Amino acid sequence: MDAPREEDATDLSPVQTVPVEHLLPADSPRTAGENAEHVQVLVQSVAVLPPIIVHRASMRVVDGAHRLRAAVERGDEVVQVRFFEGSARDAFLVAVRENTAHGLPLSMRDRLAAARRILRTHPHWSDRAIAELAGLSPKTMGELRRAAPDEGVQPTVRVGRDGRIRPVDGSAGRLRAARLVTEEPEASLRDVARRAGISPGTVRDVRARLSRGEDPVPGSARRDLAVSESATVPPAAPGSASSSGSRPLATGTEPVAPGRSARRAAALTHQRYVVVGKAAQTVADPTDAAELLAVLGKDPSLRYAEQGRLMLRLLSPGALPARLWNDLDATVPDYSVDSVSRLARASAEALTQFADRLERRQDRSPV
Numbered sequence: 001m002d003a004p005r006e007e008d009a010t011d012l013s014p015v016q017t018v019p020v021e022h023l024l025p026a027d028s029p030r031t032a033g034e035n036a037e038h039v040q041v042l043v044q045s046v047a048v049l050p051p052i053i054v055h056r057a058s059m060r061v062v063d064g065a066h067r068l069r070a071a072v073e074r075g076d077e078v079v080q081v082r083f084f085e086g087s088a089r090d091a092f093l094v095a096v097r098e099n100t101a102h103g104l105p106l107s108m109r110d111r112l113a114a115a116r117r118i119l120r121t122h123p124h125w126s127d128r129a130i131a132e133l134a135g136l137s138p139k140t141m142g143e144l145r146r147a148a149p150d151e152g153v154q155p156t157v158r159v160g161r162d163g164r165i166r167p168v169d170g171s172a173g174r175l176r177a178a179r180l181v182t183e184e185p186e187a188s189l190r191d192v193a194r195r196a197g198i199s200p201g202t203v204r205d206v207r208a209r210l211s212r213g214e215d216p217v218p219g220s221a222r223r224d225l226a227v228s229e230s231a232t233v234p235p236a237a238p239g240s241a242s243s244s245g246s247r248p249l250a251t252g253t254e255p256v257a258p259g260r261s262a263r264r265a266a267a268l269t270h271q272r273y274v275v276v277g278k279a280a281q282t283v284a285d286p287t288d289a290a291e292l293l294a295v296l297g298k299d300p301s302l303r304y305a306e307q308g309r310l311m312l313r314l315l316s317p318g319a320l321p322a323r324l325w326n327d328l329d330a331t332v333p334d335y336s337v338d339s340v341s342r343l344a345r346a347s348a349e350a351l352t353q354f355a356d357r358l359e360r361r362q363d364r365s366p367v
Helices: 006-011 036-044 064-075 087-101 106-120 127-134 138-147 173-185 189-196 200-211 219-224 262-274 286-298 306-319 322-331 335-366
Strands: 016-019 050-056 058-063 080-083 157-159 165-167
Touching: 036 064, 050 087, 058 064, 058 087, 064 080, 064 262, 080 087, 087 106, 087 127, 106 127, 127 138, 173 189, 173 200, 189 200, 286 306, 306 335
Parallel strands: 050 080
Antiparallel strands: 016 080, 050 058, 157 165
16 A cells, blocks of 8 residues: 555445444454443444444454444444455554544554554555654654664665655765756756655755755765775876866776665765766776666666666666677678668767767766
8 A cells, every 4th residue: 555645535435234243353553452431422322423444355344343332232233334445454554544533542552553563564654654644753653663673674765645755865865966956056946856856855955055065965874875995986196187186087997786785876976976076987898887887777766767767778788798799799680780780870879979968967067
């Protein structure tokens, strides 16, 4: 189930009449079970109560345990229900949502227990999304996540209340925002936020940090992004362009194994932005190209955007080893050599023009 939305109520069926004996006890977020006093209030009530929500696959009550108990004590044989068609774990989300929205309020103990359970079943949800559903503050939810036991590989992205996917480590997004703010100082906060994959508030913080001459990445995140000595840029040779005061050139040979984490990729992005500037470079070795492609492939702003994925596919031939190209050469029949070579040159020319435009954009950017 995606992050909770108001329209999730449409996941419920129209109201139906079901025999009481067909329903099973609730998988309720109420840790203390049913409240006998509240049941008696409902037994005596003459008001028309809302339909009970039931998980169709299991016939277990999702929301309305007190209403069902009141119906049993009144001797009712049937009740009005709405069916939820999703999974059992998503049915619990509906139970939490309904119990925090109306009826007998959940205790703080109930809310904390529900949040911990959702964190186990939906670890990709953001702290704010879970907090809003469980009726907690985002700060409390963050503390619960940090205190939760490590249960293996954690998601590198989270789904927010708005349904958008955002990386857990926002350092790479801050660095993209810093580049955009530097290159396009007149761009709006929302435009930069959309293109960098972060919130407008984070863009505002990045802009303020740059105006004060500070690093766009906060100190705590910068410590997490510490780059090993093997990835540092070697000093420029005497007499080189960088030693004479021009912008230093990146070497393009930073060792980045394809299996490294997204945080490692963000660290290299951070290093190139802060230390080596934005100068253009040429990658001739397919091994270097494969490493750079692996770094780009972990950038959320590319991998989660259709145009970004298309660009990565178009750039992937440069990472193929020479041996494979030789094999491909042998597969081209003689009568197609001219056509294939023309298409290959047209593709190469298009990529060259693309690279030229990017390098011109870098040249216009202040150091």
